[in-house]
Amino acid sequence: MKNDLKELTEQHVLIIGYVWVEPNSSAAGSRMMQLIEQFLKHNFKITFASPAQKSEKATSLSSLGIDEVSIELNNASFDGFIKELQPTIVMFDRFMMEEQFGWRVAENCPNAIRILDTEDLHFLRKTRHQQLKKGEEFTTEALLKSDDAKREIAAILRCDMSLIISTYEMDLLKSVFKVDEKILYYLPFLLDKIDDHQQEKWKSFDERANFVFVGNFFHKPNVDAVLTLKTEIWSEIRELLPKAEVHIYGAYANQQINQLHNKKEGFIIKGFAEDAKEVVRNARIVLAPLRFGAGIKGKLTEAMICGTPSVTTEIGAEGMCDRFPWNGFVENDFSDFALISAELYRNKNLWKSYQLTGAEIINEIYDKEKLGVLFINQIKEIQENLEQHRTQNFLGNLLQHQTLQATKYMSKWIEAKNSIQ
Incomplete structure (x- = not known):
């Protein structure tokens, strides 16, 4: 054609x-x-x-x-x-x-x-x-x-x-x-393709802080992912990064999600984000420990658009990046998930290299x-x-x-x- x-x-x-x-x-x-x-x-x-x-x-x-x-x-x-x-x-x-x-x-x-x-x-x-x-x-x-x-x-x-x-x-x-x-x-x-000018406007490693998760809580995979993050992953990340926080955003959060809020542990439920991209632009890493689901994950393409590396599972990355390397890590074992999340959070050179792969995926696959x-x-x-x-x-x-x-x-x-x- x-x-x-x-x-x-x-x-x-x-x-x-x-x-x-x-x-x-x-x-x-x-x-x-x-x-x-x-x-x-x-x-x-x-x-x-x-x-x-x-x-x-x-x-x-x-x-x-x-x-x-x-x-x-x-x-x-x-x-x-x-x-x-x-x-x-x-x-x-x-x-x-x-x-x-x-x-x-x-x-x-x-x-x-x-x-x-x-x-x-x-x-x-x-x-x-x-x-x-x-x-x-x-x-x-x-x-x-x-x-x-x-x-x-x-x-x-x-x-x-x-x-x-x-x-x-x-x-x-x-x-x-x-x-x-x-x-x-x-x-x-x-x-939209991500040109050099847009990449230059991305916030740097040092200008960013915290982990973030964004998702609609009518969607069951998102509810499960946040529960998994809280029970299986976050305590290990906090042991390695005692001052780090994860901010959880999303429409239609229910009581099951809201009761996970714990400022002392750095697990912060923020609620609906009027501008999700602005939230992701200011975060250092997107976390998405999805245990089930289908299709393309908007939270992960959004991370790429904002120049924010992500850590997810095989189901999270499934069918999304073709032959290109992921803009972060793909890991199903949640103990390893925590370790590599912490490493990516504090390793500036590693972080910057994965930031660029996200733009390549968007430009080649989603134009x-x-x-x-x-x-x-x-x-x-x-x-x-x-x-x-x-x-x-x-x-x-x-x-x-x-x-x-x-x-x-x-x-x-x-x-x-x-x-x-």
Whole structure:
């Protein structure tokens, strides 16, 4: 495919959001804004619809010229809405939205391209969590037995294009689940390149202090990571660095997180950060001892953007840096994790060398100018060959047919039940 952008006319994308967009609260919110920015850049008209309640942290999409619409689950009002809207593209934010609305889109707007933004593979994260709680080693056999995997992969198969955020997840879908790569599209975070001028503005080793963790606490891997940091790692770091502190930031901290606050031990719960990048720019090291999860970790790309080395686990770094060395250390043993964190914290030369590798990863893997053009071109290519593209996706057609029957009547039953209550 050529890199030059193909001509697009009269494109209207309907995004069906699982939640309203909160780019300052989570990596998922940042990811959605990155996609929205690409559509706006290429002159798409955008309508964003969601059945969720808006929180005070939700960004104002209307200020960007985007129509915001509240929709309802299991309600025929959506049929009239999309018939009138007639978008050329419908993008589902996570597979749950495809399950709820995909059949209605297919029935009422059959010529619209259906795109699934997976965010990350939810079944991968959930299965890892279940195995961790059972004390079991992660295996792909457990994934093959997962009902969540069946649901999410069915949604992928029903769509014309699914956005897969990490190389690990692309390989998993192709090798373990035998999903045809024609309906998969690798699209990591879309980030600005870090030029020399930006690197010169990074704060130096001596201008920085403390460790930091940033994460949304609605997200279970983040809760587990902070608990792990407190119980398995921090006391060893403090023995080596008695004056060091770790500052924990994140939206929606619950009592389980807040009660970990202990100023005497240097374990400080800070709460929501209005500007997470500013927090990370002033820290010396990002710690992310993730024991389960999936996708790309926003806290770790954020560290790279801010010139802040990080220490994480194999799951933390998974699918994120391709052939490039990590901008810090990747370690699963938590005693070693503490030792290398302390060493990186006090070794200026080591710290500076890892600071630079983060910029290389961002510039080579996450360049939004290059990735954005390829993404929009891929949409155009599918639009130009939509009938053939769908004919070749036989399993998708089969599932679409069956789902249209089963989900449609289940939804209509719920709708009828709700109307008489």
